[in-house]
Amino acid sequence: MSERIINADGVEIATEAFGDPSHEPILLIMGAMASMLWWPEEFCQKLAAQGRYVIRYDNRDTGLSTFYEPGSPPYTKDDMAEDAMRVLVAYGIERAHLVGMSLGGEIAQIAALAHPARVRTLTLISSTPVGIDTSTLPQTSDTYMEHAAAGESIDWTDNEQVIDFIVKDTRMIAGTAHPYDEVRARNLVEHDVKRASNFVSATNHFILKSGQAWEGKLGQLAAPLLVIHGTVDPIFPIEHGELLAQTVDGAELIRLEGGGHEIHPDDWEVIISAVEVRTEE
DSSP states (O other): OEEEEEEETTEEEEEEEESOTTSEEEEEEOOTTOOGGGSOHHHHHHHHTTTEEEEEEOOTTSTTSOOOOTTOOSOOHHHHHHHHHHHHHHTTOSSEEEEEETHHHHHHHHHHHHOGGGEEEEEEESOOOSSSOOTTSOOSOHHHHHHHHHGGGSOTTOHHHHHHHHHHHHHHTOOSSSOOOHHHHHHHHHHHHHHOSSGGGGGGGGGOOOOGGGTTOGGGOOSOEEEEEETTOSSSOHHHHHHHHHHSTTOEEEEETTOOSSOOGGGHHHHHHHHHHHTTO
8 A cells, every 4th residue: 555645736635545556446535524544444455455446535624634724614525526536637547436435425426427537437335315305315313413412512622532422423323233343443533533634624524515516417427326325324314325326327226234324344345345346347
């Protein structure tokens, strides 16, 4: 693997690549408040071992990438989609397979709609449709919303408070199919929080907006679509994944029975195998 900081259009983006650059490129885009570490290194290595060139990166306001004053992000989801393209340009990649998780899935959808010639295939994990009214679908669970509201009482400049809160968050979004590993979760969260240039800036992701250009456009998606979604996801219930698959002709939906809003190690084999097959197209 190799680390690299990209500076493009005044934005610094921390990246890391795994595998042989001559192999099929896959760009991994993570979700809200989560740096590239939430694509675990071992997961990336396993994916690269399937003959893929895997790139993960820190979204703005996470990890070592450019960060802004909390509460007033001067960018949108559309800008984050352009960041994905900036990464590809920096690596000299003309077309890539995009894999997005949660907010990363929304970013990937926008990137695929805005740059259809640059996206070979699209895989969306635990995400929700862009440009479609989802108000009639089941929403984030009340239990999780209560937990999220408690975040207002956290001192986000106190790493220990932040770590404890986010570890609890990982438990709240976990599924029921596999055992919850608090030690593993705490190790990841501690690394993420302490590595970040300014972790509190990641809260900007919850107030991001996207342009109106994508309303009603998802059905025009050119890239083959794979949707992977846990059946007990408390953030975006399974109906969000189902709507994604129903909206795009030829899309495939893989339900992770008992899966939450997570990429659980016990699901890696299913996810990697599905991505491997899709990226052969």
